[in-house]
Amino acid sequence: MSAIEDSHETLTASFSASTFDSEVNGPWTAPGQGVSPDELSAVLSGVALPAIYSMAFDMAQPSGGKITVLAMNKIMGVSGLPPAMVEKIMNIVVAPTRSRVTKSEVSVALALVAMAQKNMDVSIENLTAHREASPPNPSADSTTGSSDPEAVRKEIHQWFINLDTIRLSFAPEREGMFLFKHTNYIVESKELALWRKNVVISTEDEFTSQLPIPSDLAKQVPLTLETQLSVIRKRLPASIEYYRSMAIIMDRMQKRTEAAAADYTRFGLALNALADCERQCYVEECHNCQQLSQGYTKIASHFGQASFALEEQGKAIQREMVEDLKRHRDLLVSVKELLQRHDRSREAGTIEALQKRISNNMTKLDTLKEAAMAAASAAGAANDTNSALDYGAHDMQIEKITNNLYTDRMELEVQKQRAVLLEYTLWIEITYFHKNQAMITTMYQNFVTEHCKTGRSLNDTWKSLSRVVHDMPMEVNGFK
Template identity: 30%
Template sequence: MSLFGTSPDESSVAATKSRLSLFDDDVPTPGSKSSLFADDDNGAGGSPWGIPTPKKAGRGELIKTLLPASDVPDTYIDTFDNILKDGDSAGGKISPAGITKVLSAAKLGADEQSRIMSIVSPSGEATLDRNEFNVLLALVGLAQEHEDITLDGVDERRKNLPVPKLPSLVSTTPLAGVSELAAKPPQRPTTPPTAPQEIQSKPQTLRKPSMDFPESDDPWGSPAMHRGHAHETDIPKTNGTPKPASNGAHEPIRTTSNFTTASRESTNGNGASNRDSDAPTTVSSGVWGSYDGNSNASFANTAATTIGGEGFGGAGDDGDRTEPPRRSFGGGRIAGGPEETVIITLLPEKEGMFMFQHHNYQVSNPRKNSRVVRRYSDFVWLLDCLQKRYPFRQLPLLPPKRVGVNGNHLAADSTFIEKRRRGLSRFSNALIRHPVLSQEQLVIMFLTVPTELAVWRKQATISVQEEFVGKSLPPGLEDSLSPTLEDLFDRTRSGVRRSAEIYINLCNLMDRLAKRNEGLAADHLRLSLSLQSLTDASIDTYATDTNDVPLLNEGLQATAKHVSNSQSLLEDEARAWDQGVLEDLKRQRDSLVSMRDMFDRRERYDKDNIPYLERRIQSNESRLVTIRGKPEGLIKPGEIEKVTDAIIKDKQSIVAQHARGVFVKECLRDELINFQQTQYHVSRWNQDWAQERVKYSELQADNWKQLHEELDAKQLPTPPPPISPPSQHLRWQTKFAMPPTPKQRQDLNQFMILTGTTERIATRYLKGAGWKLEAASDSYFAQANSAGMPAKDTSGTLTKLFDKYRDEDQDEANTAGVEGTMTYLGDLEVNMENIEVLVPLEIIQAPVVGEMTRQGFVDGWKALGLDTVDKQKAYVAEQVKLLPNDPALFKRVYRHTFVCAREAGAKALKVEEALIYWGMLFSPAGRPWATATINWFELWSEFLQSKWTKSVNKDMWNQTLEFANKSMQDESLSFWSEDGAWPGVIDEFVAYVKEKRGLPEPMETD
């Protein structure tokens, strides 16, 4: 059964088999004789993602064919021949005495020797032929390197087999003298001479890694797309960076878990490198990360660049060298082909418990027909892994996450969720456009594995290492780098910083322009509706003579229709800006900010301690000379070896750190070459935006031109001759009262719902109170009580209604718990994720969120005279609509939010919880705390999260609203002074804002 879905059919087994895996293989017990290799036959169930099933058949044949003589280093062959010459043979096979001699020379423990023998001789046979002996040596090498002693481990290392250390069977290299250990400055490697033509690698049988795909040049490709094609031999890759194998085949090293172990250069018994060390080594000129000399593919068809070298440049080759297949730009991507796109879709259903729910996103690639479901935290995990592995590359940006508790984005409205979805789309597309990151196995798995990522991460053992770990410096690479690279890096970093700030402002300005277009479209709609309403009043307005009214109405209707058309065009244009040029600007902004972050990471992480190591080497050398100058009897055993090992390790560390510095420079140079392409994206968004402006300008012009032609074609009424002014008596007769305004009409309807009176009585009370709803309602009820008018008693009905939502078994007598409260709020049809839920909680004076009391419920609705859910629902809906425009109502809801948001018995709110409720209150559904140029709530959130560590008390909560109201009226903060009575947190926030905005004379605070 496959771990990640349906296993492939038999025809695809051979193409998808691999010997590299993300997963650590369990150490087999003596009773378990099977592994992934039991699937080498053509039987069913050969999914590379499947969990191995125990099989015992075929183990002996597997060992005999696993490591043929053509696939092993020379040391394996020499060791076999030496043992045969020593007489430890039986019929051309190694006898038990020879096996014992090998295990003794390896100095392995009894358990390790028993494990090895149980694998190579499962049937109890005591002799081994050449192929079986090769497996024995490979297992011994794995044991000495402290890796798992399994056939899986041997097969994973078959292109980079370990060389066992057998000092009693092969000669060793003498210890280096003092002169050889002398401190030397880092030497630039030189290109070795061309090897003889006859020394070539033997033919290899390449096996595809499990993390790769049938076409190594395109790991995103489908196997069906390449059947029947005649491609050249593929070279498996790991993270897009090939490396020469130690046993004669060019093969990638493993870099995470089973596929990320650092490679080791195999040596023979005489200390010389294996046959590959004599093979010609070419300078890396591959565009992305081919630091080991396996690629000469240059950037942009090896065209000369201003950065130095030949594209990614290495030294030129002789033209006579034997090279492995070259790796093209980006690990085999075809330049000029269709651009890969990833589509991020927000799934409508949420997952998780109430108040702790999260959104899911479908990540799909139409070209590859892959669909996976991921959540926001999965993207965060992926970026964290990429930052550890590729700190010196241009990593894309993730959109911010809204403040929440345990991943529950309480304050996230639909607008923010859509912005985050677009940000995730930009992040994913930037990944697959990057020539190195797109080849990273974690990225491929993230975009293709259909299993939930949290489950997949538990199954996989992932140890992310920096991409330069274990790499040796290729000859000529350092010479190929331009000496002016550092100046270029500094100049580019300065320009990127300035451009990033400008693009951030451009995105804000374009967003405001799009929103203004939406507002202009809304005003056009109101204008069109008003013109249409005007036609209804025309017949009464011109009742004196109605002959020309039909013509007049036709002109008004034509104008209203074209105004409505203009409104539709404005909405389309605003939508096009939002989805087009604004996204293009954000893409360019993200690219610049990611480059800025890359340079910042280099400043933090590109450091070494080479001067310190050189001083320590000199000290150890002096000490070594002193020790050797002593008589033999005074030298402690092992003292010379200890000092010598310290000198060797320090020199190796210097070489590794020096090589890492060169790799970092090459990596940054490559990233700059890739970043250079963004200038064409700038040209494209300018052209697209100009085309959009021309398109909608022409459509608007055509619309108004059609209106002008229609009005000219109509025979509109001509002005009549002037008439004499009306008499005083006529003016008195036509005098009438002004109708209420829309705001007064809302107050009138609310007063009628509240009191149950007629429109005439409601109008009289509201006019008497100056159209103040609260004062008018108080006056009405006060006069009703003083006059002895029978008031409607709703206590009994409200009590029964409250008991309907109370659980008699779990809730107290006068309290409704979380379940009943949530049910009641659901009946009121309020949105429980924004400010709407706070309105009914204020009316019933809920003590905490998720609980209501009988007294608060009855008293609150009794004062309003609303005793049914339908009336209450209508009243709450009306209050929600009034909330943004009614400061008194908003203030009541705001202040009660502090009461119900606190935990039972607490006097203050935690900053994290306060930010959640502030986000609900200052959202578009409430009263946004923002002005034309400043988003005050974002600044307030940043300030509290970075500067404020205390809790939020009642005074700070109330004063925040007062400061918010004043700051929205005067964004220059001229109302604030150091001698004012504002709380200390407000004073510190003002200083923070002035410092961030660059205003003069920021306040100094302790």
């Protein structure tokens, strides 16, 4: 079979009738695929893969454990395989409606690339049949523009060594006071460990270390604070729901942009494969078909540029809109929880309880003092031993209550100062929250700037392509 016939057969297989079935034409419909994603992930399960497989995936900057179709195409595009074969492998591994690829799927694609480089039959069935043996190791060109595989391996290995790995975990127990419990996060990092050696970190309770408070601290809290908090309480639930909804919508927009980028990549792959397939016309000395085939390649290149622009826009939407919307939503939720803790601290009534206990003890103390004086008078007048014993008992109770009053008064002063400090801290937090409103403007400015940047890039791409397509042969008589 000739190379042209082989390419034609490959192209026909990759665009089977089921791909264009009406049920798959919709942008939200899952395609019919011979191998499900779960089955595909299990193809190389348990097989010791070459380290370059994992390195290639990691250097493609995965997000959420996946890389984009464009990133995968870049990995495969330097393999030296014909466009038709790259397009065939892409269609085997990635369903038409998907825009992101998992690590296991990339590994399967690289294994298929290696099989194609060794002139083996490229299919999942053949890969499965050979899975017990060590998977073919694709040439260094499959994953890097270097001619020395060992030098590439060392360079990538050093790159990973120099990379600071940051680990984030929850502390096993929550800390803080009864109504102000908080979760601690454990951050492990070699830049952080170095910083900790040179910085002394205070772990004191701020409500203890900052007492006694400055005398003018209470004056710094605005008298309208409670009115402001009341307005915030009313607005928060609706604002949280709006931001939650906007984050979901923007996330869908980002995914659609990413899906469009993936479709441009796929279309370019198909067009390159078609160019190879139709490069040689069945009519001898037909120059128009050659020019048409060259035009396909140029169009595919421009589609690749459009794909890159859209992918960059998708990344910007995720980075500067989705994450910022979620951040502001989380800020609103945090303010809501802060106000709830503030309300619970007031409901606890610690100051009121202390004041009531002090008042009761003062009444008891006055009663005991009167009883002690009466007992002392009776003991002195009648020389009564029992009266003397009563006086001694009263004296012990008076001393106990006096000590309790001293302790409660000291605690009441601390709690009053804590209350002022809490009000001041709450005001600072609300002020910080209010200032964060300015970040919303920045968020939308960045959003518009990125769209303008993408619009200019796409406009330049289509203008450049316009000259190409208008130079392509279109005279019917030229195709004799």
